[in-house]
Every structure is written in structure tokens, then in C-alpha cells.
Amino acid sequence: MGPLKKQASSAAEISQRTDSRFTNEPENRSESFGSRLLTTEQDVFKHNAWDHVEPDDEYIKYAEQQIRFHHENPVPAEKKELYNTTPATFWDSFYANNQNKFFKDRHWLQIEFAELFEWTTESSKFQIMEVGCGAGNAVFPLLEDIYDPRLFVYACDYSSIAVDVVKASKAYDQQRCAAFVWDLASTKLPPNVAPESIDIMLMVFVFSALHPSQWKQAVANAYQLLKPGGVLLFRDYGRNDLAQLRFKKSRLLEDNLYIRGDGTRVYFFTNEELAEVFGSLFEIEQNAIDRRLLINRKRELKMYRVWLQAKFRKPIK
Numbered sequence: 014m015g016p017l018k019k020q021a022s023s024a025a026e027i028s029q030r031t032d033s034r035f036t037n038e039p040e041n042r043s044e045s046f047g048s049r050l051l052t053t054e055q056d057v058f059k060h061n062a063w064d065h066v067e068p069d070d071e072y073i074k075y076a077e078q079q080i081r082f083h084h085e086n087p088v089p090a091e092k093k094e095l096y097n098t099t100p101a102t103f104w105d106s107f108y109a110n111n112q113n114k115f116f117k118d119r120h121w122l123q124i125e126f127a128e129l130f131e132w133t134t135e136s137s138k139f140q141i142m143e144v145g146c147g148a149g150n151a152v153f154p155l156l157e158d159i160y161d162p163r164l165f166v167y168a169c170d171y172s173s174i175a176v177d178v179v180k181a182s183k184a185y186d187q188q189r190c191a192a193f194v195w196d197l198a199s200t201k202l203p204p205n206v207a208p209e210s211i212d213i214m215l216m217v218f219v220f221s222a223l224h225p226s227q228w229k230q231a232v233a234n235a236y237q238l239l240k241p242g243g244v245l246l247f248r249d250y251g252r253n254d255l256a257q258l259r260f261k262k263s264r265l266l267e268d269n270l271y272i273r274g275d276g277t278r279v280y281f282f283t284n285e286e287l288a289e290v291f292g293s294l295f296e297i298e299q300n301a302i303d304r305r306l307l308i309n310r311k312r313e314l315k316m317y318r319v320w321l322q323a324k325f326r327k328p329i330k
């Protein structure tokens with residue numbers, strides 16, 4: 014029997030999945046990756062956004078120019094260590110300032126990651142774990158949308174303030190979820206989660222906060238926590254996303270790794286990198302680019318957003 018769930022959101026509800034500084038996630042999406050297609054270039058300034066548009070030559074030139082500029086103006090050498098030694102403290106300050114007011118709820122999960130809602134299990138439990146849960150913008154919609162008593166959700170983050178925010182929510186129910194501090198790049202697994210016990214792991218805009226030297230450990234941790242046959246659902250920034258190109262000087266830490274104004278790190282991935290990093294342990298079920306062209310109609314400006322979405326399955330031994 015599948016989980017008891019609230020039915021797929023209405024168009025109005027889906028349109029609530031609006032932008033945030035981090036994601037600019039598509040609005041009004043009723044199917045995977047959106048469906049407003051630009052068929053003739055003459056139409057481009059008729060709407061605010063188009064799906065699946067490849068960048069034009071002008072943008073490609075702009076991208077190359079910006080990346081060159083970033084390399085000519087990196088983070089000053091003496092500051093690099095600060096950002097890499099205690100990255101969680103910057104997220105702590107972020108949540109101390111913003112609490113749960115920053116991110117929008119991730120209601121698009123029902124469309125992009127239907128696995129979260131369509132499971133069947135013979136066992137008495139179905140366990141979902143979100144790593145980098147932030148203020149709970151994925152966890153709480155999941156708990157609300159899936160009523161099944163067999164569901165248990167682990168929500169962890171390396172920012173203890175984020176975890177406090179989750180625990181302080183009225184929707185936090187200890188019978189149905191557990192929030193705790195854990196660093197995805199740690200060499201130790203979380204003591205309260207049994208190895209090979211997780212059915213689905215969710216990583217939404219968290220992998221980009223790691224330093225590339227931490228990727229291998231993070232992937233190994235995810236692999237160890239997932240059940241054989243379990244799946245890791247991934248969404249994060251893609252290479253040459255507008256958020257990358259817009260960085261000013263003194264923000265580039267390393268190739269494609271930047272420091273935001275608030276000190277948090279962000280990396281911009283390619284599909285090839287994901288295939289290399291996850292493919293060594295996981296079967297790749299999806300490794301897709303979600304592109305969206307945003308239009309400033311008044312200024313006739315084109316802005317390209319790029320996200321990567323992937324599904325990595327732990328093989329059954």
C-alpha cells in the first residue's frame with residue numbers, strides 16, 4: 014500500500030513555490046521542469062519566464078567575461094581560510110538573522126521528486142532523511158502532505174541554529190520526525206541513524222555549500238546511510254547560473270566556488286561532475302539540467318537560471 018497523502022497541489026498552491034535568493038525556483042509549474050516553451054525568438058519579451066531555453070551567444074560571451082573577471086579578482090588569500098575552517102558559523106548567523114522567514118516551502122517536491130510520495134513498503138517504517146534541512150522548508154511540507162504513520166523523517170543540518178528553528182516550529186512532532194545537528198562531510202555517521210536504514214535521502218541546495226575536497230566523504234556517508242535500493246534525490250545550482258555570473262569581485266574562492274556576502278559558500282556544478290562524484294557508488298537514474306530564462310520586460314534583459322536535478326540509486330547488493 015502506498016502512503017496516505019494530500020493530493021498534488023492545485024495550480025494556485027503550486028504558484029506559491031516562488032523565488033528566493035537561493036533558488037528563483039520556477040513558478041506555476043504543473044509538470045516537471047515547467048512547460049512554457051519559447052518557440053520563436055520574437056516572443057521572448059512577451060512573458061516573464063520561459064523553460065528549457067539554451068543560453069544565446071550574447072549570454073555565453075557575458076559568462077566567459079564574468080568568469081575571467083572573477084579569476085582576476087579572487088577572495089584575498091588571507092581570507093580564504095576563514096571561509097573554509099568554520100563554514101557552519103556563517104549559516105548560524107544566517108539563521109539567527111532570518112529564522113524561518115527566508116526560504117519558501119518546497120512544495121515542488123511533489124512534482125520533481127514523486128518518489129517521496131509514491132512509496133510502498135511491507136515494513137512498518139518508511140524513513141526519509143533530509144541533509145541540510147535549513148529551517149525545514151522541505152521537511153514540514155512533506156510531513157503535512159504525507160499522513161502515513163509509517164513515515165519517519167530525519168532532518169539534519171550542521172547549523173545548530175537551523176536545527177533550533179526546526180525544533181521550535183509548531184509543526185515539529187517528535188513522533189514523526191527528529192531534527193539534529195550533523196555535518197554531511199563528517200567522518201562519522203550520525204549516532205541516531207542506523208546505517209542502511211534510510212529509504213530516501215534528500216539534498217536540496219546543500220551539496221553546493223561543501224568544499225570540493227569534501228564531496229567524496231559526503232557521497233560515502235549518503236551511501237552508507239541509504240538502504241540498498243534506496244535513492245538520493247538531489248537539486249542544486251548549475252554552472253553559469255545567473256547567481257554565479259552576478260558575483261562581484263573578491264568572491265571567488267576556487268574554480269566555481271564562491272563566497273556570498275554573508276560568508277556562506279556556494280558551488281556551481283556541471284552534470285559531468287555529478288556523474289563523476291556520485292557515479293562511483295550510485296546508479297544514476299536522472300542527471301538533468303533545468304533551465305529557465307527570466308525576462309525583465311521593462312529593461313528587455315534576459316537572465317538565465319540553471320539548476321541540476323539528479324536521482325542516484327544505491328545498488329541492491
Ligand SMILES: C[S@@+](CC[C@H](N)C(=O)[O-])C[C@H]1O[C@@H](n2cnc3c(N)ncnc32)[C@H](O)[C@@H]1O
Binds near residue numbers: 035144149151169170
Ligand atoms: C541553501 S540552504 C537550503 C536549505 C534547505 N535544504 C532548503 O532547501 O530550504 C543550505 C543548507 O545546508 C546547510 N549545510 C551546508 N553545509 C552543510 C553540511 N556540510 N552538513 C549539513 N548541513 C549543511 C546549511 O546550514 C543550510 O541550512
